[in-house]
Amino acid sequence: xxxxxxxxxxxxxxxxxxxxxxxxxxxxxxxxxxxxxxxxxxxxxxxxxxxxxxxxxxxxxxxxxxxxxxxxxxxxxxxxxxxxxxxxxxxxxxxxxxxxxxxxxxxxxxxxxxxxxxxxxxxxxxxxxxxxxxxxxxxxxxxxxxxxxxxxxxxxxxxxxxxxxxxxxxxxxxxxxxxxxxxxxxxxxxxxxxxxxxxxxxxxxxxxxxxxxxxxxxxxxxxxxxxxxxxxxxxxxxxxxxxxxxxxxxxxxxxxxxxxxxxxxxxxxxxxxxxxxxxxxxxxxxxxxxxxxxxxxxxxxxxxxxxxxxxxxxxxxxxxxxxxxxxxxxxxxxxxxxxxxxxxxxxxxxxxxxxxxxxxxxxxxxxxxxxxxxxxxxxxxxxxxxxxxxxxxxxxxxxxxxxxxxxxxxxxxxxxxxxxxxxxxxxxxxxxxxxxxxxxxxxxxx
Amino acid sequence: xxxxxxxxxxxxxxxxxxxxxxxxxxxxxxxxxxxxxxxxxxxxxxxxxxxxxxxxxxxxxxxxxxxxxxxxxxxxxxxxxxxxxxxxxxxxxxxxxxxxxxxxxxxxxxxxxxxxxxxxxxxxxxxxxxxxxxxxxxxxxxxxxxxxxxxxxxxxxxxxxxxxxxxxxxxxxxxxxxxxxxxxxxxxxxxxxxxxxxxxxxxxxxxxxxxxxxxxxxxxxxxxxxxxxxxxxxxxxxxxxxxxxxxxxxxxxxxxxxxxxxxxxxxxxxxxxxxxxxxxxxxxxxxxxxxxxxxxxxxxxxxxxxxxxxxxxxxxxxxxxxxxxxxxxxxxxxxxxxxxxxxxxxxxxxxxxxxxxxxxxxxxxxxxxxxxxxxxxxxxxxxxxxxxxxxxxxxxxxxxxxxxxxxxxxxxxxxxxxxxxxxxxxxxxxxxxxxxxxxxxxxxxx
Numbered sequence: 001x002x003x004x005x006x007x008x009x010x011x012x013x014x015x016x017x018x019x020x021x022x023x024x025x026x027x028x029x030x031x032x033x034x035x036x037x038x039x040x041x042x043x044x045x046x047x048x049x050x051x052x053x054x055x056x057x058x059x060x061x062x063x064x065x066x067x068x069x070x071x072x073x074x075x076x077x078x079x080x081x082x083x084x085x086x087x088x089x090x091x092x093x094x095x096x097x098x099x100x101x102x103x104x105x106x107x108x109x110x111x112x113x114x115x116x117x118x119x120x121x122x123x124x125x126x127x128x129x130x131x132x133x134x135x136x137x138x139x140x141x142x143x144x145x146x147x148x149x150x151x152x153x154x155x156x157x158x159x160x161x162x163x164x165x166x167x168x169x170x171x172x173x174x175x176x177x178x179x180x181x182x183x184x185x186x187x188x189x190x191x192x193x194x195x196x197x198x199x200x201x202x203x204x205x206x207x208x209x210x211x212x213x214x215x216x217x218x219x220x221x222x223x224x225x226x227x228x229x230x231x232x233x234x235x236x237x238x239x240x241x242x243x244x245x246x247x248x249x250x251x252x253x254x255x256x257x258x259x260x261x262x263x264x265x266x267x268x269x270x271x272x273x274x275x276x277x278x279x280x281x282x283x284x285x286x287x288x289x290x291x292x293x294x295x296x297x298x299x300x301x302x303x304x305x306x307x308x309x310x311x312x313x314x315x316x317x318x319x320x321x322x323x324x325x326x327x328x329x330x331x332x333x334x335x336x337x338x339x340x341x342x343x344x345x346x347x348x349x350x351x352x353x354x355x356x357x358x359x360x361x362x363x364x365x366x367x368x369x370x371x372x373x374x375x376x377x378x379x380x381x382x383x384x385x386x387x388x389x390x391x392x393x394x395x396x397x398x399x400x401x402x403x404x405x406x407x408x409x410x411x412x413x414x415x416x417x418x419x420x421x422x423x424x425x426x427x428x429x430x431x432x433x434x435x436x437x438x439x440x441x442x443x444x445x446x
Numbered sequence: 447x448x449x450x451x452x453x454x455x456x457x458x459x460x461x462x463x464x465x466x467x468x469x470x471x472x473x474x475x476x477x478x479x480x481x482x483x484x485x486x487x488x489x490x491x492x493x494x495x496x497x498x499x500x501x502x503x504x505x506x507x508x509x510x511x512x513x514x515x516x517x518x519x520x521x522x523x524x525x526x527x528x529x530x531x532x533x534x535x536x537x538x539x540x541x542x543x544x545x546x547x548x549x550x551x552x553x554x555x556x557x558x559x560x561x562x563x564x565x566x567x568x569x570x571x572x573x574x575x576x577x578x579x580x581x582x583x584x585x586x587x588x589x590x591x592x593x594x595x596x597x598x599x600x601x602x603x604x605x606x607x608x609x610x611x612x613x614x615x616x617x618x619x620x621x622x623x624x625x626x627x628x629x630x631x632x633x634x635x636x637x638x639x640x641x642x643x644x645x646x647x648x649x650x651x652x653x654x655x656x657x658x659x660x661x662x663x664x665x666x667x668x669x670x671x672x673x674x675x676x677x678x679x680x681x682x683x684x685x686x687x688x689x690x691x692x693x694x695x696x697x698x699x700x701x702x703x704x705x706x707x708x709x710x711x712x713x714x715x716x717x718x719x720x721x722x723x724x725x726x727x728x729x730x731x732x733x734x735x736x737x738x739x740x741x742x743x744x745x746x747x748x749x750x751x752x753x754x755x756x757x758x759x760x761x762x763x764x765x766x767x768x769x770x771x772x773x774x775x776x777x778x779x780x781x782x783x784x785x786x787x788x789x790x791x792x793x794x795x796x797x798x799x800x801x802x803x804x805x806x807x808x809x810x811x812x813x814x815x816x817x818x819x820x821x822x823x824x825x826x827x828x829x830x831x832x833x834x835x836x837x838x839x840x841x842x843x844x845x846x847x848x849x850x851x852x853x854x855x856x857x858x859x860x861x862x863x864x865x866x867x868x869x870x871x872x873x874x875x876x877x878x879x880x881x882x883x884x885x886x887x888x889x890x891x892x
Binding site: 002004005007008009011012013015016017019020022027029054064067068071072073075077078114116120121124125127128131133139155157158159160161162163164165166167168169172182183184185187188189194195196197198199200201202204206207216217218219220221223231277281305306310311314315316317319322323326333336337338360414416441444 | 448450451452453454455457458461462463465466468471473500510513514517518519521522525560564569570571573574575577578579581588599601603604605606607608609610611612613614615625628629630631633634640641642643644645646647650651652653661662664665666667669675676677694700756757760761762763764767768769772779783784787884887
């Protein structure tokens with residue numbers, strides 16, 4: 001299932017490794033982000049359970065293998081390779097940083113150690129699923145920060161990059177601090193709280209706005225939130241008030257949200273509806289919300305769609321997955337790439353987090369004793385088996401909230417600080433290994 | 447399957463329509479884009495088959511219904527509604543503009559006429575799947591245009607917004623003019639040609655670059671494309687040449703692509719390898735590619751990943767789905783939204799295309815006789831049944847190529863022209879209907 005959801009070169013390389021007798025070698029790959037995206041000061045990990053689910057279900061169906069065999073790229077490949085593919089299951093070890101952890105460039109967030117072919121094949125899917133959820137969790141954290149005391153709900157499925165993308169965005173946005181989502185499947189499948197009451201089509205489907213409000217109130221009772229901007233927002237507010245209790249809130253979806261929210265608040269307060277909340281939607285993002293927060297707009301809930309579900313100001317993360325070790329016949333090689341602008345460091349790593357800085361070390365180095373530190377990469381799978389159930393979306397969200405609370409204030413800005421206040425250092429042992437590998441490669445390739 | 451992949455308010459409204467006895471009413475909704483996104487002069491339709499597949503498979507599973515019933519939002523809803531949901535299948539009519547058609551704002555690209563609840567529920571999924579593929583097909587067309595005589599391959603799955611997004615992007619990019627994709631599933635499922643040979647991890651997994659090249663050549667024969675920038679690009683090119691034929695090409699993935707492509711071309715030509723092609727990858731997009739094309743860089747194939755699969759400079763389309771008609775007991779109402787900045791026009795429509803302009807009319811108006819025109823919206827489903835198989839991705843790509851060829855040159859610019867050369871006009875009948883509906887609504891809502 002989903003085994004073909006990968007890049008073709010993963011499969012041609014797999015065939016090549018097999019033909020070269022390298023499929024018994026054991027590879028270690030690390031997944032990390034090279035640079036912080038535009039206006040981001042940290043990113044928030046998400047997507048680990050979906051990555052693990054994929055690894056646990058990885059298998060090629062007979063009709064998929066038959067289709068591959070017929071490709072010209074595989075015309076020289078021996079039949080044994082396709083038998084190998086048919087039997088292939090993920091049998092490796094996986095280490096991951098728990099969901100909801102703020103991380104920085106060049107820190108591995110997932111380590112895969114597995115037979116070379118298995119470890120190679122899974123690159124594309126792992127990058128897509130972890131990269132995307134991490135992108136959205138990071139975006140959500142910014143929006144939630146900008147909203148201050150107000151809450152944020154994710155409303156973006158319709159503008160997400162396909163239906164599954166909407167589902168994953170809903171989950172990741174919840175981890176990043178949203179109180180919930182409009183995506184019902186995310187509620188059903190991941191337990192994310194679901195929000196939403198009515199659209200303009202509801203209002204338009206009745207012969208008058210007031211009639212549509214009356215029916216909504218009958219349906220939803222104390223959960224009723226009226227969408228009041230279909231014709232005239234203040235008139236809409238008056239009609240909502242005229243129906244009396246029960247009422248939970250009103251939603252504004254167009255116009256000047258600052259002025260309208262104040263005018264509607266005044267109408268609600270004058271009617272004694274101090275507890276009735278105002279929700280705002282309409283092309284929102286962290287930049288617009290922070291202005292409304294700064295101006296003390298009386299908005300209790302922001303519904304954010306397109307810009308959240310697509311991380312519109314920075315729609316990709318640039319995650320990569322790089323070979324760092326290769327073991328064959330009890331010999332181990334450390335690998336790295338030293339081409340012009342794309343430098344990676346060799347060897348499996350660990351990330352130790354101190355209160356306000358990180359140390360990236362070789363995986364075998366002991367926990368530092370110079371100060372309290374935490375090892376961020378934790379064992380997740382061993383020999384293809386999940387070690388223990390992963391935290392669910394609620395737990396990941398709680399982890400994120402705790403972690404973000406501890407971050408220096410400058411990192412929570414919507415803009416990059418002059419000087420990034422979080423130091424990421426490399427251990428002496430890792431730097432020495434790096435120098436050694438670089439020296440050896442120079443020798444080999446002159 | 448996928449019935450819960452919708453916004454909660456679609457389901458609360460469905461319950462409300464049911465309780466109000468409105469589920470026998472028949473609604474017509476139109477899907478369209480309000481404005482052209484940043485730097486886009488037209489967009490290219492894609493995603494219709496996935497939308498139709500969703501409609502044909504729409505159904506609620508018993509455990510989904512049980513979960514919904516337990517939500518507080520449905521506590522007041524009668525049991526009959528859930529029986530209705532359990533039996534619900536899509537039974538409506540659908541009209542769509544074929545994939546690969548250039549279209550403009552406010553032109554409906556999909557019309558759904560169905561019992562109100564069915565038509566409402568499907569909004570979210572339809573927007574996500576058609577909106578996304580249309581976004582990517584449009585982006586691909588720009589990149590293909592920028593590449594001139596060179597070919598473009600889609601390589602973006604790893605940076606797409608989740609794995610399914612990568613699959614749909616591959617399909618849409620092919621329709622938009624790419625020659626293929628790296629996404630194997632897109633080859634298996636949609637017949638998109640697949641491309642790709644090896645990555646840096648391949649080179650690094652062997653003890654030397656030359657050794658890795660040798661094994662690649664054995665594997666791929668005349669299909670061999672070497673990735674030559676792992677250590678030093680020109681050295682890599684020399685090693686590739688030293689292995690002689692068979693060889694198809696070399697790939698550059700870092701550095702100054704203009705200078706490196708010229709230097710590598712010179713080495714290849716000096717060795718008599720005039721037919722060996724250079725492929726370039728590395729954070730490409732239409733803006734960088736048009737510079738390389740203008741400078742006559744000797745690059746035959748561009749592999750474009752992140753920026754294509756995420757439409758990075760304009761990562762959302764802003765498609766909407768609006769109620770335009772509602773029929774009950776043989777009375778028909780035309781509906782529209784006239785709130786401040788979001789104006790829609792009432793009534794089911796047709797789009798007539800003349801050589802260089804469009805006329806948006808009421809659906810019942812006859813084909814104009816003043817000049818040759820084509821009706822863009824075609825019947826696709828009738829009473830829940832597909833009328834005839836839809837064109838596949840190959841046919842849609844051919845349609846797109848023909849259509850783009852006919853577009854005025856100014857529309858193919860990477861930037862918006864001063865004056866948009868394609869006129870979209872509204873028929874007199876549509877404008878009169880619009881005025882009438884607006885007048886009536888004013889009356890109802892004073």
